[in-house]
Amino acid sequence: MALTAETESRLYRSLRAAAGAAAHLVALGFPTAVAVLARPGSSLFSWHPLLMALAFSFLMTEALLIFSPEISLLRSFSRKVKVRVHWALQLLALLCALLGLGIITYNKHLNGKAHFVTWHGLTGLLTVLYATGQCAGGVLLLYPKLMKNWTLAKLKLYHATSGLVGYLLGCASLMLGMCSLWFTTSVTSVSWYLAMLCPLLTSLVIMNQVSNAYLYRKRSQH
Numbered sequence: 001m002a003l004t005a006e007t008e009s010r011l012y013r014s015l016r017a018a019a020g021a022a023a024h025l026v027a028l029g030f031p032t033a034v035a036v037l038a039r040p041g042s043s044l045f046s047w048h049p050l051l052m053a054l055a056f057s058f059l060m061t062e063a064l065l066i067f068s069p070e071i072s073l074l075r076s077f078s079r080k081v082k083v084r085v086h087w088a089l090q091l092l093a094l095l096c097a098l099l100g101l102g103i104i105t106y107n108k109h110l111n112g113k114a115h116f117v118t119w120h121g122l123t124g125l126l127t128v129l130y131a132t133g134q135c136a137g138g139v140l141l142l143y144p145k146l147m148k149n150w151t152l153a154k155l156k157l158y159h160a161t162s163g164l165v166g167y168l169l170g171c172a173s174l175m176l177g178m179c180s181l182w183f184t185t186s187v188t189s190v191s192w193y194l195a196m197l198c199p200l201l202t203s204l205v206i207m208n209q210v211s212n213a214y215l216y217r218k219r220s221q222h
Helices: 005-038 047-065 079-110 119-142 152-177 181-186 189-220
Strands: none
Touching (some): 005 189, 047 119, 079 119, 119 152, 152 189
């Protein structure tokens, strides 16, 4: 029996709401699990996984979900408030990422280990550098007159697209970190696969959000 257009739309919205709720839970649950595993304060290294999980699983995810019309925790607030909260969360995410990078670099120096020789290390470095550039690029949205040949709509589109790339880099870095000896020694079997699903789930939700925003903008232009 074929579904009506209204039923399909309602089903689609319900699935998006369920996926969004799961993304919020994962965004907070993953760094919480990492904190239990790493026991921050037990060693210098223990702060690295926690800070990176906070940066790319919690803070950056919530900073992007804020603009979702269905699953934002600030749906009832104005866009101006959402933008300010987005900025605050992104700056906190960048701060955590920079601290996490600095800690692991110093820890390797203390232990006489080589720097950035693994895929995880290289991807992590690229991600932090990219996030720094992305935050700097966000300033153009606050002062669009600096880019006289670009419309504000086009700047927003490029910022959202490049932000998605940076977010996916962050998720890739987290997943590569879960392939490290430290993580695989402590997390095995089904638990490891469940952990790997966390950044995959949030990535899919964020990609869907950005693609829908792009399609909406295209339709509004016609």
